[in-house]
Amino acid sequence: MSGRYLALGFDFGLSRIGVAVGSQGTGSATPLGSVDCRDGRPEWPAIMNYVTEWRPDLLVVGLPYNSDGSESDLTRAARRFGNRLAGRSGLPVEFVDEHLSSNEAASRLVEARRRGERGRIRRQDVDPLAASIILQTWLDGIGD
Numbered sequence: 001m002s003g004r005y006l007a008l009g010f011d012f013g014l015s016r017i018g019v020a021v022g023s024q025g026t027g028s029a030t031p032l033g034s035v036d037c038r039d040g041r042p043e044w045p046a047i048m049n050y051v052t053e054w055r056p057d058l059l060v061v062g063l064p065y066n067s068d069g070s071e072s073d074l075t076r077a078a079r080r081f082g083n084r085l086a087g088r089s090g091l092p093v094e095f096v097d098e099h100l101s102s103n104e105a106a107s108r109l110v111e112a113r114r115r116g117e118r119g120r121i122r123r124q125d126v127d128p129l130a131a132s133i134i135l136q137t138w139l140d141g142i143g144d
Helices: 044-054 073-089 101-114 123-141
Strands: 006-011 016-023 028-038 058-063 093-097
Touching (some): 006 044, 006 123, 016 044, 016 123, 028 123, 044 073, 058 073, 073 093
Parallel strands (some): 006 058, 058 093
Antiparallel strands (some): 016 028
């Protein structure tokens, strides 16, 4: 994709999906929030509210591969989510390896708390930050 554009990033999970926004113009991603899932099914109206509000040019979904690079049931579920997201939004979806993005997000939050920059860390704080890490990985790679 050429030109400047806006993207939404998603960290898919069976309980929650983290959402972030980023742009080629700034080259950075920012956490937005999370959307609950019920039995692995996203609350689609909430997902589509983000799409409607931000009007992105494309969507980025993280694929959680196993440490050996193989796919798991969660990888396949994330891919299905991305495909459904493309169908519902009419937007292109890019996939990116999000290996350990949630662990990285949790580590960053713990470090920020240790420095006194934030209070208690809740699980729902991790998902949007993980989504921003996924989107940042993608943004960093588009110049390659």
